[in-house]
Amino acid sequence: MLDWTFLPLTLNQIISPQTIAYALAALGLTVHFGYSGLLNFGQAGFMSVGAYFFAITATRFGFPLWASVLAALVGSTAFAFLLGIPTLRLRADYLSIVTIAAAEIIRYTVQTPNLTALTGGSDGINGSEAGFEAINPIPDRVYKIGVQPYTNDDLWVIIVGWVLVGAAALFVWQLMRSPWGRIVKGIREDEDAVRALGKNVYSFKMQALIIGGVLGTLGAIINILPTSLQPDNYGTQTTFFLWTIMLLGGATTVLGPIIGAIIFWVVLSLSDGFIAVLSTANIVPLSQVQQGPVRFIIVGVALMLLVVFRPQGIFGKKKEAYFSA
Amino acid sequence: MHATRQRPFPRAAALLAAAFAAALALALTPAAAHAATTPIDPSTAKESILVRTLDNSSPPAKPLPNIPVEISGDGYDVTTATDAKGQIEVGVPEPGDYTVTIDTSKVPSGLALPPALKASRTVTVDTGNKQVLANYIFVSASAAQQSSRPSSGATSGPSSSSTSESPSSSSSGSKFSRQIWPSIVTGLVFGLLLALASIGVSLIYGTTGLNNFAHGELVTFGGLMAYTFTRLVPLPGPVAILIALVLGGVMGYVQDLAIWRPLRRKRVALIPLMIVSIGLSLALRYLFQIIYGPGSLVMPQDSSAALSIGPVHLTGANLWAAIICIVALLLVAFLLTRTNIGKATRAVSDNRALAAASGIDVERVIRIVWTAGGALAGLGGALLAYYQTVQWNSGSLILLAIFAAVTLGGLGTTYGALVGSLVIGLFINVSAIWLPANLKFVAALIVMIVILLVRPQGILGKRDRIG
Numbered sequence: 091m092l093d094w095t096f097l098p099l100t101l102n103q104i105i106s107p108q109t110i111a112y113a114l115a116a117l118g119l120t121v122h123f124g125y126s127g128l129l130n131f132g133q134a135g136f137m138s139v140g141a142y143f144f145a146i147t148a149t150r151f152g153f154p155l156w157a158s159v160l161a162a163l164v165g166s167t168a169f170a171f172l173l174g175i176p177t178l179r180l181r182a183d184y185l186s187i188v189t190i191a192a193a194e195i196i197r198y199t200v201q202t203p204n205l206t207a208l209t210g211g212s213d214g215i216n217g218s219e220a221g222f223e224a225i226n227p228i229p230d231r232v233y234k235i236g237v238q239p240y241t242n243d244d245l246w247v248i249i250v251g252w253v254l255v256g257a258a259a260l261f262v263w264q265l266m267r268s269p270w271g272r273i274v275k276g277i278r279e280d281e282d283a284v285r286a287l288g289k290n291v292y293s294f295k296m297q298a299l300i301i302g303g304v305l306g307t308l309g310a311i312i313n314i315l316p317t318s319l320q321p322d323n324y325g326t327q328t329t330f331f332l333w334t335i336m337l338l339g340g341a342t343t344v345l346g347p348i349i350g351a352i353i354f355w356v357v358l359s360l361s362d363g364f365i366a367v368l369s370t371a372n373i374v375p376l377s378q379v380q381q382g383p384v385r386f387i388i389v390g391v392a393l394m395l396l397v398v399f400r401p402q403g404i405f406g407k408k409k410e411a412y413f414s415a
Numbered sequence: 416m417h418a419t420r421q422r423p424f425p426r427a428a429a430l431l432a433a434a435f436a437a438a439l440a441l442a443l444t445p446a447a448a449h450a451a452t453t454p455i456d457p458s459t460a461k462e463s464i465l466v467r468t469l470d471n472s473s474p475p476a477k478p479l480p481n482i483p484v485e486i487s488g489d490g491y492d493v494t495t496a497t498d499a500k501g502q503i504e505v506g507v508p509e510p511g512d513y514t515v516t517i518d519t520s521k522v523p524s525g526l527a528l529p530p531a532l533k534a535s536r537t538v539t540v541d542t543g544n545k546q547v548l549a550n551y552i553f554v555s556a557s558a559a560q561q562s563s564r565p566s567s568g569a570t571s572g573p574s575s576s577s578t579s580e581s582p583s584s585s586s587s588g589s590k591f592s593r594q595i596w597p598s599i600v601t602g603l604v605f606g607l608l609l610a611l612a613s614i615g616v617s618l619i620y621g622t623t624g625l626n627n628f629a630h631g632e633l634v635t636f637g638g639l640m641a642y643t644f645t646r647l648v649p650l651p652g653p654v655a656i657l658i659a660l661v662l663g664g665v666m667g668y669v670q671d672l673a674i675w676r677p678l679r680r681k682r683v684a685l686i687p688l689m690i691v692s693i694g695l696s697l698a699l700r701y702l703f704q705i706i707y708g709p710g711s712l713v714m715p716q717d718s719s720a721a722l723s724i725g726p727v728h729l730t731g732a733n734l735w736a737a738i739i740c741i742v743a744l745l746l747v748a749f750l751l752t753r754t755n756i757g758k759a760t761r762a763v764s765d766n767r768a769l770a771a772a773s774g775i776d777v778e779r780v781i782r783i784v785w786t787a788g789g790a791l792a793g794l795g796g797a798l799l800a801y802y803q804t805v806q807w808n809s810g811s812l813i814l815l816a817i818f819a820a821v822t823l824g825g826l827g828t829t830y831g832a833l834v835g836s837l838v839i840g841l842f843i844n845v846s847a848i849w850l851p852a853n854l855k856f857v858a859a860l861i862v863m864i865v866i867l868l869v870r871p872q873g874i875l876g877k878r879d880r881i882g
Contacts, residue, residue: 129686129689176864176867176868177867179871182686183685184822186626187819187822190815190818192860194815194856194857198853198856199857202851202854326811327697330694334694376705379708379709380705383702383704387701387702389694389698390693390694390699391698393693393697394691398687398691
């Protein structure tokens, strides 16, 4: 008998904090790549830096919530400067290698034994949500959405998260309609032309890098609030998930990354569920250990197919999907 | 390219010498002195000794728990005791000679050590050696008196050269040179292995403009094939390595035929191509995991030293890896400079349109580059499997080191990839003397970023390539 109980549960992925986190980070990546043409392969690094600044200041130094958030934003801005200064003057593929390297540097470094007192080593950091839950106005009882029960703290994260997503989307949408947005889109299309107009291309790229990175950081904060901060959740595969989400929805749209994140997580949890059901019924010959990697194969193949056959994604316009090389 | 063709080797040599000088300069700055007499957690230490106390009076051997153990040397002195399994792993601060002593008075009466085993002995720990064995295998007291010769089970353990070396070698050099030379030699071997993969990345980048993120999977593929053909289909190592090389080439060829050529025909731009390679890397890597499982796979090999020069011990596998790498790299250099197809490759690398206009079949060159790149990566992967172990993601773990090497040397320059690989290989291994094990790649990546700051085109790159 096949067990289909996972089906209604996958619907809850639509609103899950993970979806919110990836929507925000992918929106940041859209600012980087979709609008400004920056090949950032270290978005996981931006997330990780922000998450660590938030969690360390909240748990180790007892900062209030607002100060921890501020620290996270300062941290990711500093990270953007650190990455941008050596690479933004160089050709695009250098930025891609340096950003992916920087994200890995962060992931290795926080797990150093000498830093364990601060970063929690490989175990990460628990308990950074105390300040956030202290201001939770929702009455303490269990709420049910679909078949999944939520505590008041779960709901609080979800509500704040989606308000953040809405605000960020509005911000990016307005930003890209502004003169600033037209300049960065111009840089994406033809850097030299924008330079010829007397604009400081380097400075605009840096600003775009900071804005996108800050969005990634906000996503990471939402991600760790209901669970904990785990360094290995911010490896290269996270960045590749974000790229898939962005390309799925449309790299030059505001709604694209958000809808992309929803589709991505629903599809992944559906595929996990189906594979688990089919292999328990011995229809697919996969052991428990072998089921985990399947989702990564799906993402990898999806990424290849998307980029080749529908580079504009679901919502994008074909004309804007031109990748400058 | 043509004007500078004659020069790369001397230049590379000079740079290599500079790298050595830098490494030596680092070597002369004194390392922070360890004066720890508190026990070092063996899970974080880079070197450790594993003491085992066993009762073999009536085989099979049973553990002897709670035997006091003292480990001392170089100002480090720890007293502990074996656990319920009759063993204790003790971290040591740095490589060197340590005296291991057990308190035989706590051993149950009626048991004694065979004459060949001393209660107090010197154990030599080389750089990066963990769980260097010190076995204490007790037999019944009567048996110990009878046998004047050591029984086969009572020697000082199966672990390599490192346990039973006379302390006289320490007098030949300072403690520091005992650390640095093995690191430099293993670093060079690792650098040569990296070079096999890096040259493929560099050639593919040069001829097609693609930054191949899926190159690590070609390396993994080579390693897994070597494993498959030595372990699952028991064939001798050299045959398996050859098969890995050939299959790596086939893999590269098929990849080009099935994916990259159709995409070039479709005129897909370079950035989408790069993203395709990322997707391919993700899909292949996890496919390997499904087939070979998530654990690391060990190649059958002899870990005893085949060559010992002073403090440096090279295993036969590492020695052969270095020789094979050098031969392969010389062959590549010969092919690139002396044969028509090599010259064509360099021409395409230099200016694709011009090469096509002068009658070079660009598609054929690219096909050969993919095949050769895959074969070199397959060979590198197979040798890397002997150098360390092989697992589903071993290639992607070194992908960033490969990129660092290629960027360091200059994107798209073949000799640059070689020089960059050696520098990165040295850096990863030598920095491990001071840095915690998990930071060894960090040092290499930081070097890459710093180089990009001061010399963005890399060591041997040309300025016009940075755009």
